[in-house]
Amino acid sequence: MTQLAATRKPSFREALRFWFKLGWISFGGTAAHIAIMHSELVEKKRWISNSRFLHALSHCMILPGPEAQQLAIYIGWRLHGKRGGLVAGTLFVLPSMFVLLALSLIYVRFGNLPAIAAMFNGLKPAVIALVILALQRVATRALHGIIQCLVAAGAFGSMFFFNLSLPLILLSAIVLGVILARLRPGLLHIPGNAATSEDEAGYYINRHSLMPEPASLLKHAAKLTAITALLWLLPLPFFYLFTPDFAFWKSLSLFFTKTAFVTVGGSYTVIPYVAQITVSKLHWLTRLQMTDGFALAETTPGPLIIVVAFVGFMAAYNHFHGSLWMGTLGLFATTFYTFLPCFLFVFAGAPLVERTQGRSTIQGVLGLITAVVVGAILDLTLFLGRSVLFPSGTVTLHRLDAISLTWIILSLLLLQKLKLNVIYLILISIAFGLLRHLLTL
Numbered sequence: 001m002t003q004l005a006a007t008r009k010p011s012f013r014e015a016l017r018f019w020f021k022l023g024w025i026s027f028g029g030t031a032a033h034i035a036i037m038h039s040e041l042v043e044k045k046r047w048i049s050n051s052r053f054l055h056a057l058s059h060c061m062i063l064p065g066p067e068a069q070q071l072a073i074y075i076g077w078r079l080h081g082k083r084g085g086l087v088a089g090t091l092f093v094l095p096s097m098f099v100l101l102a103l104s105l106i107y108v109r110f111g112n113l114p115a116i117a118a119m120f121n122g123l124k125p126a127v128i129a130l131v132i133l134a135l136q137r138v139a140t141r142a143l144h145g146i147i148q149c150l151v152a153a154g155a156f157g158s159m160f161f162f163n164l165s166l167p168l169i170l171l172s173a174i175v176l177g178v179i180l181a182r183l184r185p186g187l188l189h190i191p192g193n194a195a196t197s198e199d200e201a202g203y204y205i206n207r208h209s210l211m212p213e214p215a216s217l218l219k220h221a222a223k224l225t226a227i228t229a230l231l232w233l234l235p236l237p238f239f240y241l242f243t244p245d246f247a248f249w250k251s252l253s254l255f256f257t258k259t260a261f262v263t264v265g266g267s268y269t270v271i272p273y274v275a276q277i278t279v280s281k282l283h284w285l286t287r288l289q290m291t292d293g294f295a296l297a298e299t300t301p302g303p304l305i306i307v308v309a310f311v312g313f314m315a316a317y318n319h320f321h322g323s324l325w326m327g328t329l330g331l332f333a334t335t336f337y338t339f340l341p342c343f344l345f346v347f348a349g350a351p352l353v354e355r356t357q358g359r360s361t362i363q364g365v366l367g368l369i370t371a372v373v374v375g376a377i378l379d380l381t382l383f384l385g386r387s388v389l390f391p392s393g394t395v396t397l398h399r400l401d402a403i404s405l406t407w408i409i410l411s412l413l414l415l416q417k418l419k420l421n422v423i424y425l426i427l428i429s430i431a432f433g434l435l436r437h438l439l440t441l
Contacts, residue, residue, distance in 0.1 A: 001027065004064060004217050006224065006364060007416070008204065009079070009204055009377070010045070010047055010079060010204070012080050012083075012084065012089075013436075015076065015079055015080060015084060015087070015088070016087060018041075018175070019072065019076065019088055019091040019092065020043070020091050021089055021423070022036065022037070022040070022072070022091070022092065022368050023091040023092050023093070023096070023299060023301060023302065024097040024301055024427055025422055025423050026068070026092065026096075026301045026302055027127055027130075027188075027300075027301050027378065027426060028125060029127075029128065029131075029303075029304050029384070030066065030067060030068045030130050030190040030303070030380070031130075031131040031134045031135070031136065031377045031381070032127050032130040033068035033069075033303070034057065034068055034071070034134050034138065035130045035133050035137065036422055037053075037068070037072065037132030037139070038053060038134065038137055039060060039133075039137075039422070040066070041053070041075065042203075044309045045273040046202055046203050046204070047075070047079065047203070047204050047205040047206070048075055048078070048203060048205040048206075049200050049203035049205065049207060050141050050205060051200065051206075051207050052203075052205050052206060053075075054138070054141065054368060055073075055207075055356075055363070055375065056071055056074045056075070057071055057352070057367035058322060058351055058367075058370045058373070059061075059224075059349065059352070059353050059356075059366070059370040060118060060370055061108045061170060061373055062174070062344060062369065063346070063349065064260060064261050064262065064341070064342075065339075065341065065342040065345055066303035066304075067199070068092075069088075069089055069092045069093065069302075069303050069339070069342060070342055070345065070346050072088040072092045072383040073085045073086075073088055073089035073092075073343060073346040073347075074088055074346050074350055074353065075088065075374055076088025077087065077346065077347065077350055078205050078206075078350075079205070082295075082347060083264070084158070085343065085346065085347060085350075085392075086343065087161065090279060091340060092303070093302055093303070093335065093339055093350075094301060095301050095302060096301045096306045096309075096310055097306065097332075097335050098296065099300045099301065100226065100289050100296060100300050100306055100309050100310055100313075100331070101225045101309070101313070101328060103116070103296045103300070103310075103332055104296070104309075104310055104313045104327065104331065105324065105327075107292065107296065107376025108314075108317060108322075108324070108327070111337065114437065115434065115437060118433050118434055118436065118437030119431075119434045119437075120431045120438075121431045121433045121436075122407075122429045122430055122431070122432040122433015122434065122435075122436060123150050123430050123433060124164060124384075124387075124388045124404070125388055125404045125405075125407035126407065126408075126425050126426065126428075127384070128381070128384055128385050128388055128408050128411075128427040129408050129411035129415060129425075130383045130411075130415070130422070131380065131417065132383065132408075132412065133170045133412070133415060134377060135374070135377045135378055135381055138370070138373065138374055138377060139152070139374045141375075142367070142370040142374055143371060143374060144367075145187070145188075145189065146187075147180070147187045147368070148367055148368065148370075148371040149371070150174055150373070150377060151176070151368050151371040151372060151373045152371040152372070152374040152378075153375065153376025154375070155169050155173070155371065155372040155374075155376060155379075156212075156374075156375035156378045157375075157381050158375075159375065159376065159379040160302075160378075160379050160382065162339070166372075169372055169376075170372055173184065173365075173369055173371070173372045174368070174369065176209075176328050176363060176368060177364055177365030177366075178365060179368075180290070180364070181364055181365065185360075185361065185364070187367070188360075188361075188363075188364025188365070188367065197392060200214070202365070206349070209355055209366045210354050214359075217351055217352070220348070220351065221348040223428070224344055224347050224348050225344065225348070228340060229343070230345070231340060232253075232257065232337070232340060234337065235253070235336065236249075236250070236253065236279075239253075239333075243326075243329070244307075244320070245319070246312075247319075248319055249333065251439055252312060252315060252316070252330065252333060252334065252337075253333065253337050255277065255278075255282070256308060256312065256337040256338045257335075257337045257338075257340075257341065259273070259274060259308060259338055260337070260338050260339070260340070260341040260342065260411070261341065268426075271294065271304070271305070271307060271397070274288045274307075274308055274311060275287075277339065278290070278311050278315065282315075284311065284315035284318060285311060285314040285315060285318060289314050289415035293307050293311060293314065294307050296310055296413060297309075297310060303342045305338065308334050309331045309334050309335045309338075311334065312330040312331050312333060312334025312335070312336075313327045313330050313331040314327070315326070315330055315334075315423060316330025316331075316333075317330065342426065347432045362403045369386065382416075385408075386400045388401070388404050388408075389401055389404055389405055390410075391404075405438065407429070407432065411425060411429070
């Protein structure tokens, strides 16, 4: 860190408290997660500058795995080394895993309870408000030139009108960035150098602060890969010695490890893949159960890909003839094997994030990736907003849910004008959903 960084380094205990809180309030998917982290870490706590936040986010977007969790791992690593990254990434997932375990147990014993669904239906308009704020903040700070605006618009149009996959759009943006860097580098230049030294000086992690790099990136990556492989193998002897049907557990471990490597582009790209394989080929659960699991996962904090934990629960529950213990073990195993590779990707790639900071060509290419993020968030805003404002599926004025629209507007006012804490908004929204349900009985 250089003398430009005026903000003190947060203690490990301070960071631990924040990551624990984030794990419980990170509702709403990737866009909402980014909004919460940006609001807390950039604007309020000033632990990381906006330029470093967006730089790291651009890298995380092209990695397999949930990018919001990986961004948390990176920032945790940047603050307190590997233990900070482990804590940040683990606490990002653990609360949603335990909430989903409780909901899974309720689901197989009592069915999908209407009261629980109603509580989280009340939360959805507030989530839309969080996503809208994320869109506004990221767009304002990421779209500095005409080329970035065009890429953001193109990304949105490609997804919204032509249903192109996010990985393909990201690859196209990278190719475009490389071509422009060679032929017209001026188009990638950020006018006015938006991240000036004065802007950076008040943040602990800023564009002038660098972490020491390992002597050999290849040796560093090989060591991390070996450690990850050892951790991957550790549960297998337990399954072999203490559980029936080791072949099932081996199949589950291999499948969800493979899933972790194909999650480029976010949860919405991998969920159809998981559903197709587990329902149609492996027959671990039914199509209705998969649909219910997706709905349950949307009501929990953490990344939406946590739906795989429900899939693991139902796979073991069904395979072992309704055993709650085996279902619980399946949920834990699925979570472990799905998210373990994410730590490898970030820890191995973090030195590259540091190395690319300040390099104009790479910064320009990453700027286009950030522009794609803006387009993706806009597409997600409309996708989620449609399901909230038009729950019947028909987009007409007389089908508009006026109460949800009012709650979105009210949430925006509470967040932006009155600076209401996100935790309080979540609690108020859940109570609102339950009250609305009770009044309609």
